[in-house]
Amino acid sequence: MGTLTIRGGRVLCPDMTVERADVLIDTDSATIESVDDPDEIENGDESLDASDGLVIPGLVNAHTHVAMTLFRGYADDKELDAWLQEDIWPVEAELQAGDVTAGTKLGIAEMIRSGTTAFADMYFFMPQVAEAVEETGVRALLGHGCITVGKDEDAAHEEFEEGLGFAREYDGRGDGRVRTMFTPHSLTTVGKEFYEEYVPRARKEGIPIHIHANETDNEVDPIVEERGKRPLEYAEELGLLADDSFIAHGVYVDARERELLAEHGTAVIHCPASNMKLASGIAPVQAMLDEGVQVGLGTDGAASNNDLDMFDEMRDAAMVGKLAADDASAVPARAVVRMATQGSANALGFDSGRIEAGANADVAVVDLDQPHLTPRHDLVSHLAYAVKGSDVRHTVCDGEVLMADRELLTMDEKAVKRAASEHAEALVDRARN
Amino acid sequence: MGTLTIRGGRVLCPDMTVERADVLIDTDSATIESVDDPDEIENGDESLDASDGLVIPGLVNAHTHVAMTLFRGYADDKELDAWLQEDIWPVEAELQAGDVTAGTKLGIAEMIRSGTTAFADMYFFMPQVAEAVEETGVRALLGHGCITVGKDEDAAHEEFEEGLGFAREYDGRGDGRVRTMFTPHSLTTVGKEFYEEYVPRARKEGIPIHIHANETDNEVDPIVEERGKRPLEYAEELGLLADDSFIAHGVYVDARERELLAEHGTAVIHCPASNMKLASGIAPVQAMLDEGVQVGLGTDGAASNNDLDMFDEMRDAAMVGKLAADDASAVPARAVVRMATQGSANALGFDSGRIEAGANADVAVVDLDQPHLTPRHDLVSHLAYAVKGSDVRHTVCDGEVLMADRELLTMDEKAVKRAASEHAEALVDRARN
Numbered sequence: 001m002g003t004l005t006i007r008g009g010r011v012l013c014p015d016m017t018v019e020r021a022d023v024l025i026d027t028d029s030a031t032i033e034s035v036d037d038p039d040e041i042e043n044g045d046e047s048l049d050a051s052d053g054l055v056i057p058g059l060v061n062a063h064t065h066v067a068m069t070l071f072r073g074y075a076d077d078k079e080l081d082a083w084l085q086e087d088i089w090p091v092e093a094e095l096q097a098g099d100v101t102a103g104t105k106l107g108i109a110e111m112i113r114s115g116t117t118a119f120a121d122m123y124f125f126m127p128q129v130a131e132a133v134e135e136t137g138v139r140a141l142l143g144h145g146c147i148t149v150g151k152d153e154d155a156a157h158e159e160f161e162e163g164l165g166f167a168r169e170y171d172g173r174g175d176g177r178v179r180t181m182f183t184p185h186s187l188t189t190v191g192k193e194f195y196e197e198y199v200p201r202a203r204k205e206g207i208p209i210h211i212h213a214n215e216t217d218n219e220v221d222p223i224v225e226e227r228g229k230r231p232l233e234y235a236e237e238l239g240l241l242a243d244d245s246f247i248a249h250g251v252y253v254d255a256r257e258r259e260l261l262a263e264h265g266t267a268v269i270h271c272p273a274s275n276m277k278l279a280s281g282i283a284p285v286q287a288m289l290d291e292g293v294q295v296g297l298g299t300d301g302a303a304s305n306n307d308l309d310m311f312d313e314m315r316d317a318a319m320v321g322k323l324a325a326d327d328a329s330a331v332p333a334r335a336v337v338r339m340a341t342q343g344s345a346n347a348l349g350f351d352s353g354r355i356e357a358g359a360n361a362d363v364a365v366v367d368l369d370q371p372h373l374t375p376r377h378d379l380v381s382h383l384a385y386a387v388k389g390s391d392v393r394h395t396v397c398d399g400e401v402l403m404a405d406r407e408l409l410t411m412d413e414k415a416v417k418r419a420a421s422e423h424a425e426a427l428v429d430r431a432r433n
Numbered sequence: 434m435g436t437l438t439i440r441g442g443r444v445l446c447p448d449m450t451v452e453r454a455d456v457l458i459d460t461d462s463a464t465i466e467s468v469d470d471p472d473e474i475e476n477g478d479e480s481l482d483a484s485d486g487l488v489i490p491g492l493v494n495a496h497t498h499v500a501m502t503l504f505r506g507y508a509d510d511k512e513l514d515a516w517l518q519e520d521i522w523p524v525e526a527e528l529q530a531g532d533v534t535a536g537t538k539l540g541i542a543e544m545i546r547s548g549t550t551a552f553a554d555m556y557f558f559m560p561q562v563a564e565a566v567e568e569t570g571v572r573a574l575l576g577h578g579c580i581t582v583g584k585d586e587d588a589a590h591e592e593f594e595e596g597l598g599f600a601r602e603y604d605g606r607g608d609g610r611v612r613t614m615f616t617p618h619s620l621t622t623v624g625k626e627f628y629e630e631y632v633p634r635a636r637k638e639g640i641p642i643h644i645h646a647n648e649t650d651n652e653v654d655p656i657v658e659e660r661g662k663r664p665l666e667y668a669e670e671l672g673l674l675a676d677d678s679f680i681a682h683g684v685y686v687d688a689r690e691r692e693l694l695a696e697h698g699t700a701v702i703h704c705p706a707s708n709m710k711l712a713s714g715i716a717p718v719q720a721m722l723d724e725g726v727q728v729g730l731g732t733d734g735a736a737s738n739n740d741l742d743m744f745d746e747m748r749d750a751a752m753v754g755k756l757a758a759d760d761a762s763a764v765p766a767r768a769v770v771r772m773a774t775q776g777s778a779n780a781l782g783f784d785s786g787r788i789e790a791g792a793n794a795d796v797a798v799v800d801l802d803q804p805h806l807t808p809r810h811d812l813v814s815h816l817a818y819a820v821k822g823s824d825v826r827h828t829v830c831d832g833e834v835l836m837a838d839r840e841l842l843t844m845d846e847k848a849v850k851r852a853a854s855e856h857a858e859a860l861v862d863r864a865r866n
Contacts (some may be wrong), residue, residue, distance in 0.1 A: 006588070058855070061490070069807070070808065071810075071821060072808065072810070072815075073809070073811040073812075073814035073818065076558075076765065077751075077762050077765035077766060078761055079761045083761070085644065109804040110804040113804060153531035162573075273752060276755060276756045277751035277818075278755070279759055279763070280843050306814065306818035306819045307593075307818070308805070309493065309805065312748075319753075320752075322712040322757070323709045323712055323714070323753070325712070326712055328511055328512045328513060328516070328711050328712040329510050329512060333509055363441060363609075371546060371846065371849070372741070372822070374539055374544045374850045374854055375853055375858065377505070377858035378506040378507070378509070380511050381506035381739065382739075385509065385710075385740070385741050386505060386739045387737070388742075388821055388823055390823035390824075391650060392822055408457040417802070420807050420808055421807055421808045424810070
């Protein structure tokens with residue numbers, strides 16, 4: 001077999017302990033072969049130096065709209081509805097396939113740089129996204145975002161067929177690094193009859209489902225009013241809750257809804273930065289964890305964040321989780337690190353998020369030799385509160401080295417930045433003219 | 434005169450616009466000589482390349498306890514009282530002068546790296562802090578933290594005399610980069626008779642005063658109960674409110690207290706990360722700004738943050754400010770950038786925080802050539818939401834280059850990290866034995 005060793009570092013183990021160990025990767029099967037004493041690990045065909053480093057599972061960004069990197073900083077500090085209607089939707093209406101390629105590659109560069117090896121993306125022009133994933137070596141779960149409001153019935157059907165068609169056609173590409181999902185946008189932006197028609201079809205084909213849910217009270221109230229039940233009760237009725245399904249946000253979920261999530265094994269992807277920036281509210285994360293709800297972590301799009309850095313997101317989750325719970329012991333460091341690794345990976349159905357023999361070889365190495373990571377009383381605390389995306393030195397996905405010594409190996413970073421700038425500028429020009 | 438030019442970049446102007454300009458620094462007077470078209474600026478004796486960069490005022494960390502870097506990650510995820518009593522105070526009781534030197538240098542290294550050129554520090558062994566400031570080239574306002582609770586009267590008097598003596602003796606050192614203040618710890622940890630004795634003495638000597646105030650409701654309630662007035666009404670009575678005084682936190686300040694702060698020109702130093710992490714609450718920042726209260730920004734100590742990175746703090750302030758105000762337009766990007774620069778500098782009485790002829794030559798250059806800073810719709814948005822401390826390329830304080838191309842020039846960074854690690858380890862050992 002081909003092998004890659006990661007030598008000389010400490011390893012974050014699945015139980016959130018840290019030990020000195022080397023990691024041996026089988027690059028043929030793209031899995032971790034062993035994690036052991038340096039003396040027990042043979043030299044690989046290739047090796048990465050992890051001295052003064054912490055080897056962690058590649059982080060999993062479980063809810064984002066990657067190509068929205070093009071809108072980073074385009075419109076901030078506005079209420080969600082005004083922001084969408086006045087700023088975001090007009091530029092999104094002008095999106096072309098090439099824009100999505102450019103924005104997605106930019107986002108992937110940013111994620112690889114900050115130790116994220118996998119993501120879930122719900123957006124448009126998804127074949128372009130799949131191609132960018134194939135080409136750059138990351139892992140992703142991709143879905144075409146389907147909306148019915150504002151569309152006639154034929155157009156809506158066409159969009160749903162496109163969504164299912166994409167999921168069917170692209171699943172498994174890139175040696176299995178591309179997986180697909182069915183992604184109706186939300187409970188309020190998709191008509192009931194469409195859920196009734198398409199959810200059973202997706203289920204029958206074994207396609208996982210991902211929606212936005214319970215993000216703002218503006219979204220919860222109309223459902224309660226119209227249907228006399230909470231949004232996730234409605235979601236259950238539609239067959240949307242299952243253990244291969246997951247919802248983004250889950251800010252306003254009451255005790256009964258948390259019970260439903262736990263019962264069905266449906267994960268919630270917590271997006272604290274976006275929820276703060278849009279003043280949506282904060283999900284009751286500690287309550288969810290206590291009640292057995294699976295929780296992953298995501299950045300949401302860069303327009304409401306404004307980055308795709310999962311270290312920021314862990315810090316945000318731990319910080320604001322305490323504030324929201326009025327309890328400084330809530331959402332501790334270990335919980336957020338687990339969310340960003342195993343929690344997100346499990347939600348997406350990826351066999352990653354942990355450094356353990358048999359798991360996918362998705363790994364990042366954090367350079368600990370930094371003033372802001374000194375001293376080292378507790379490295380898991382550092383991951384949650386002090387490590388920055390820029391501290392990531394190497395990134396490996398599916399056994400392939402995507403970044404070594406902070407240099408991207410599968411992308412021409414300069415060209416990616418230039419293309420994204422040009423596409424963003426042209427897009428804004430089109431939207432304004 | 435000796436000169437330093439910063440060439441080829443864009444400049445953040447005091448009105449929060451951005452223009453292409455070069456900056457000429459007079460290194461003799463340590464002030465900015467001019468900010469102008471590249472063609473109008475002569476070559477300096479020295480120059481820094483700011484191409485693809487944004488030249489910003491050096492950030493001002495207006496409330497911190499720098500040497501607490503030694504306790505970074507030592508104890509997290511605990512309630513404030515338990516955290517102080519079980520974890521922080523036992524190790525602080527073992528602090529020695531050499532520990533403070535080591536921890537302070539580590540914190541200064543971290544701040545220079547992340548573009549902070551000045552800070553306000555309230556801690557112990559302040560002569561050591563002053564020496565570290567002198568040696569490393571940064572600017573600081575320093576005070577010996579004075580507490581009376583748990584001390585007999587003689588010991589308390591001794592501490593207050595030490596506080597005033599330090600302020601008197603060290604003011605103006607390091608070519609004026611060291612300024613001093615009188616820093617009674619808080620309204621609940623210092624007896625009224627001590628305020629009555631020492632505040633007039635400090636005022637008479639023109640020494641600015643800085644205290645913690647209104648951080649938690651545990652701190653507000655006893656004052657209201659005992660004195661029948663709000664904490665800042667009590668502070669006014671004690672003569673603590675003045676335009677050269679400033680308070681840290683100000684989480685629980687009602688409308689009358691905000692009025693007092695605005696009337697007296699007493700600034701509030703907002704510490705959002707610490708307030709989130711300790712579940713203290715969030716200051717009504719937008720209300721303060723609307724009502725004319727001066728607001729600066731600080732990281733607090735690294736034990737409750739866990740870093741000294743003012744870019745994190747700006748992002749936190751903008752993010753959680755919206756959540757707390759239930760308004761996505763609250764605490765916008767421009768407001769937090771102003772807080773971290775002019776707001777903090779004005780609070781501390783420093784003639785910095787703005788890039789303008791005549792101001793102190795305290796400057797940082799942000800490298801914009803990063804995936805997470807692409808595209809560039811709005812550079813002020815980037816400063817608030819997307820720039821990381823690690824994007825800072827050069828740091829200049831008082832006309833001296835402290836970091837060039839990410840290399841620290843006034844410190845042996847390796848030795849600083851090693852010393853801090855050793856001191857932190859020995860300190861924890863002493864506290865546990």
